[in-house]
Amino acid sequence: MDFSLTEEQIAWQMKARKFAEEEIRPVSLARDAIEDPAATIDWDLIRKGSQLGFRTSVVSKEQGGHGIDYVTQSLVMTELARGDSAISKTFSQCWKWSHLIAAACTDDQKERFLEPFLADDTFVLGFGQTEANSGSDNRLPPPDVPNAGVRLRAELDGNHWVLNGEKQFIAHGNIAKLFFLYVRTDFSVPFTDGTTVLLVPNDTPGFSVGKVYNKSGWRFYQNAEMVFEDARVPVANQIGETNAALRKGEGDQSGDMFGDLELASNALGICDAACEQAHAAIKNRQLRGEPLSSQQLVQLKIGRMNMLTEALRAYIMRVAWEHDQKVHSNNAGLAMNLATDTVQEVTELNMDIHDGAGRAAERAADKLVRDGFIWSHLAGDTIQRLKVAGRVIRAA
Ligand SMILES: Cc1cc2nc3c(=O)[nH]c(=O)nc-3n(C[C@H](O)[C@H](O)[C@H](O)COP(=O)(O)OP(=O)(O)OC[C@H]3O[C@@H](n4cnc5c(N)ncnc54)[C@H](O)[C@@H]3O)c2cc1C
Incomplete structure (x- = not known):
């Protein structure tokens, strides 16, 4: 089995990594600390990211976008989320709906809405x-x-x-x-x-x-x-037709699959950030005169965090590959459920390794726990798990 990425996929991944490291990370904690929830958005950042293609990535090249495949979408979301998962989501929230304009709208609607969307860096x-x-x-x-x-x-x-x-x-x-x-x-x-x-x-x-x-x-x-x-x-x-929005009963399957992959990839970015923070913490800290990295309990935690993160990455890449190959399975929903469990366990282990002294490193670890908890309300709640389980049972 060949796990290698194409040059184009690597180029998008590196572009997203650079943007996350140079532009997102430096502002992420300060934005998180702003009290007024309406004032946390940073339009400068959105503009810069949009100019790099992160807002319009999934619109086809023929229609003026970048037409990136699912594997690339997943790589980009993960890298941006490693910088800040909420900022990653702000970009990817545009993806499924810009895709819908391209797929389901009339020519007149595309002219009135897709064109201005493509032209305006602040059009979300x-x-x-x-x-x-x-x-x-x-x-x-x-x-x-x-x-x-x-x-x-x-x-x-x-x-x-x-x-x-x-x-x-x-x-x-x-x-x-x-x-x-x-x-x-x-x-x-x-x-x-x-x-x-x-x-x-x-x-x-x-x-x-x-x-x-x-x-x-x-x-x-x-x-x-x-x-x-x-x-x-x-x-x-x-x-579409009047009264027909939900006639398939469970919503549009392909839209659901995109959303599941999107959220799982975003969670993976948080896990990567948590592993990175934990490695930095054990290198820099001393406990009873010994580096934290020499404590066996800490070593076990680091091992588990990395094992869970890499298992999630492997599953997500398989789902993205299946989407690109148009292979239908229940893996997207299952991967998203796994992402919910994984992001919450990995961010908690990272928090355990840090102490509660309130330094920037602890605040960053705390932010990952709070961000990871969003999955309980959005993606991995009971109803979502029931929905996925129902699909698995029907397919058996
Ligand atoms: C960050 C974020 C972004 C969001 N963005 C959007 C958006 O862009 N557009 C939009 O339309 N909505 C959005 N939502 C809303 C989201 O879709 C809803 O919160 C979600 O559908 C749950 O609805 P609810 O909050 O009313 O919870 P409820 O429906 O009241 O459910 C509460 C809890 O009960 C559980 N539950 C419900 N029914 C059952 C059952 N039969 N058996 C067992 N357990 C059950 C649920 O799993 C959940 O844990 C967003 C939510 C969040 C947190």
Whole structure:
């Protein structure tokens, strides 16, 4: 089996590593410490990263992007996340949705949205599904519960949809220039048969931003509430058929696979950073006159951290390769579950090796634990594990 990378893949990996080391790392801890959650974003950094191609990487070359394959996407995300996983996510959050513009939008929509997205270094994308009373049910729809799922109401008025309701915890909710918004267009049927996707620009009349959430981890990454009061969105902004957004029942499989690989690769970057921090700590510290590296308990921890990290890397590379070869399997979801367990164990072991003296090194270790905990809410929670387990059982 050949594990080697192509020259192009290595070039992207090195570009991301350099950007992470020279631009992301120097600002990461200071950004994390800013109290106001809306002020943690660094537009200079986004602009520089965008100019290197990290915002538009997955749009095809023919359409003006870079068309990088899944193995490269995974390598780039891991390297950026080694610098700061929330900054990595800010870039990759644009990937799946820019891919969707290219794959599912009409020519008119591409002209109105893909072109400005490609041209503007600060044009980031958002995706709005979660609401105060609909979260997990959107991801694993319960059978026979008519009131579950998306409730943001959209009603037709001439050639416009009129939107009323709220979304919550939406990534880039306060900064995105364009949202893919899931809206309820038929309340007489379960939401899986009554939901439509609209392209909603941030200057839509009747749309406003509510609170920006003050998270303990991923503080650079913006999450906000979105409020719609008689907001008017042209029917020309609708993607696909009315009521058909979720008809496949479990969401779009290929989109899910991209998201799983994205989050697993990001977690791997955190694990790499944790291993690096732990190695630096044991070299630099003395305990009872001996270097920390001579303590057998510490050696065992370092061994375990590296074993888990390398096992995760091998699994992620296999998933990325499978995506590029169009091999269908359940490995993406399983790798993401493994990533959740791995990132949390590895960051805790790193924290164990550090002490609590509050120096920059300990604050950096603490940040990795807080960032790694995000996976419990986002990627490796019970509902996500049930969803993956269901797929495995159906495929057996
Ligand atoms: C960093 C971050 C970024 C996000 N970005 C976005 C975004 O861009 N767009 C968007 O739409 N949403 C976003 N979300 C929201 C996210 O999708 C929801 O938080 C998630 O779907 C869970 O919904 P909830 O928070 O309402 O939890 P709930 O649905 O209330 O679930 C709470 C807990 O109960 C568990 N649970 C629920 N049902 C069951 C069951 N049947 N059996 C066992 N356990 C169950 C869940 O696993 C979870 O642990 C983001 C969240 C985070 C943390």
